[in-house]
Amino acid sequence: MTDWRGLKEKILARCQGYCEKCGFGLTEDFALHHRKLRSRGGKDTIDNLVALHHKCHNLGTDSVHLNVREATLTGFIVPRHADPSVYPLHLPNGSIVTLSTEGTYIYLERKVQHGW
DSSP states (O other), rough: OOOOHHHHHHHHHHHTTOOTTOBBBBOOSSSESSSSSSTTTOOOOOOGGEOOOOOIIIIITOOOTTOHHHHHTTSSOOTSSSSSTSOEEEEETTOOOOOOOOOOOOEEEEEOOTTO
16 A cells, blocks of 8 residues: 655655746645556656646646646656656756655756755
């Protein structure tokens, strides 16, 4: 059984309370998005989940699920054949990371901007 509370706490710590797509602060009501979709074999693991506003997840016109091609290019959707722990994720400040199984970013390219 998945410890959703524990996952949510670790992911919030990793992203420091900011949406991992747009970079704006999260409220208590946010979505945990499976980068490798469950329909593609994705698991409920910290290296496969990101914290998103609901509008960034699936409600807004620029959301991950409404823009699959762009989401795949930026790492918010991982192809069926790929491993989410090594598939690069583009953060809002321009940094490119992978997500560790410990709940941290592994920087492939680091940019420093306000909020991140």
